[in-house]
Amino acid sequence: MQTKLDDRYGRTALPWRRRAFWIGVAVFAVAAIAYLVWITLQNSLDDISIAETGYLVVDERAVTVSFQATPPSGARFACAIQALDEDFGVVGWRVVEYGPFPDTTRSFTERVPTLALATTGTVKECWTI
Incomplete structure (x- = not known):
């Protein structure tokens, strides 16, 4: 009688293969989430x-660009600085490295x-080196 009720209401024990599958899915999900959190934190620590x-x-031959940079403490970094014309075409480009x-x-x-x-100058991008 009890086995009929268990079968009817789904209270039977899962076979070991199905249980192993769900444990594997859970472990994979936890590992994937941990990896994404780690990558996000690592990238945010390297941001400038x-x-x-x-x-x-x-x-006609030069433009100066002024900017403030906040790199991670003690990090060496480089910045790509560009000069643009009135059509936003690049007419000048320079990569500058900075010490810690x-x-x-x-x-x-x-x-x-x-x-x-040039009609403007801008910092295109900065990165740690």
């Missing part, structure tokens, strides 16, 4: 915050040589 503070078109600094936020002004008259 950039705040552009201005630019100055010097002449004890300060967290530093101000920089970089001169970018251009091939034609």
Whole structure:
């Protein structure tokens, strides 16, 4: 009588293969979530915050770009700085490397040589090296 009720209401024990499958799925899910959390934290620790503070078109052959960078403490980093024309075409490009600094936020002004008259200068991207 009890086995009939157990079968009817689904209270039977799972076969070992089905139980092993669900344990494997749970372990995989936990490992995948842990990996995603680790990658997210690792990427956020390497981020460099950039705040552009201005630019100055010097002449037809140069533009200066001013910005503040906040890298991870003591990290070496590089920035790609570009000069753009009125159609947003790149007319100048420079990659500058910076040594580790004890300060967290530093101000920089970089001169970018251009091939034609630029109308703006900007920091394209910064990364740790």
